[in-house]
Amino acid sequence: MPMPTALLGASRSGGAVVKRGAAVLTAALLFGHGSLLQAAPAEPPSQTQASAPSPELRAAVVSLLERPDVFPPYEARWRPLGPAAFGVLDDLASNPNAPSPQRIRAVTSMAAVDHPQSAGHLRTMLEDSHLQSPLRASAATALSLRAGSEAVPALLPFLQDRDGLVRVAVARALGRLGGPQAQQALEERIPSEEDPAVREVLQQALSFVEP
Numbered sequence: 001m002p003m004p005t006a007l008l009g010a011s012r013s014g015g016a017v018v019k020r021g022a023a024v025l026t027a028a029l030l031f032g033h034g035s036l037l038q039a040a041p042a043e044p045p046s047q048t049q050a051s052a053p054s055p056e057l058r059a060a061v062v063s064l065l066e067r068p069d070v071f072p073p074y075e076a077r078w079r080p081l082g083p084a085a086f087g088v089l090d091d092l093a094s095n096p097n098a099p100s101p102q103r104i105r106a107v108t109s110m111a112a113v114d115h116p117q118s119a120g121h122l123r124t125m126l127e128d129s130h131l132q133s134p135l136r137a138s139a140a141t142a143l144s145l146r147a148g149s150e151a152v153p154a155l156l157p158f159l160q161d162r163d164g165l166v167r168v169a170v171a172r173a174l175g176r177l178g179g180p181q182a183q184q185a186l187e188e189r190i191p192s193e194e195d196p197a198v199r200e201v202l203q204q205a206l207s208f209v210e211p
Contacts, residue, residue, distance in 0.1 A: 053088045057081065061088040065105045075112040086115035093125075093135065104138045111142035119147045123154050126166070137169035144173035152181050159189045159202075167193075168201045175205025183209040 053061075060081055067077075078085060092098050093106040107125065110118050125131060125139035140158060144151045151173070158170040171189075174182035186206040193199040 053084055053091070057084055058088050061085050061092070062102075065092075065102060065109065075114070078109065078112040079114070081113070083113065083115040086110060086113040086118055086121075089113065090121065100132075100134065103132075104134050107135055107138040108142050111145040119143060119151070122146060126154075126158060129162075133163045133165045136163065137165045140166060140169040140173055144177055149177050149179055152177055152179060156181065156185050159185055164195050164198050167195075167198050171198070171201045171205040175208040178209045 064077060064081075089106040089110050093103050093110075095103070098106075107122075110122055122139045122143040126136055126143060128136065131139075140155060144155060147154075155170050155173055155177075158166055159174075161167050161170070171186065174186060183206065186202055186209060190199060190202045190206070193202055
């Protein structure tokens with residue numbers, strides 16, 4: 001399902017942390033330059049990988065991450081690489097030596113790879129409070145794209161996350177997914193949200209949910 005244009009723009013006012021993080025996330029997902037996205041040295045394979053990926057597969061994944069048209073819902077670009085591409089994406093996302101835009105793009109692209117562990121792994125990333133804010137926010141977006149309406153129960157608690165950028169990403173995801181649960185959660189969160197920038201996003205998201 002395409003994401004509404006109104007929910008993609010960063011909030012216009014308040015919330016320095018949210019605006020700064022959103023700028024990084026948006027630039028990385030939509031306007032990242034190829035020079036920033038060169039392959040970083042690989043770390044040991046993560047638990048999501050059954051075996052080390054081939055150099056050819058890794059190169060293909062990095063090449064796709066440099067393109068602006070390969071993010072969900074453009075799964076067709078990733079399908080030829082198979083489920084093994086998920087391990088490469090996870091490796092890049094968890095590599096602290098990789099450029100931040102590349103790591104963020106890797107997390108978002110996990111939604112486009114058909115892997116049995118993708119939704120669960122994205123949820124784990126979202127739940128990891130020690131992970132960088134843009135990565136957690138990207139995980140929330142990717143989880144909503146990968147799991148669809150089934151992601152709503154997992155996303156709801158993060159409307160109260162201590163990180164404003166995560167709350168923004170979750171609000172946008174819920175606004176796109178819709179449904180009674182999402183609507184109720186957004187309505188209940190707006191009065192208690194102290195950050196004006198996040199509150200504005202909550203209101204925008206609710207406008208897409210309400211009939």
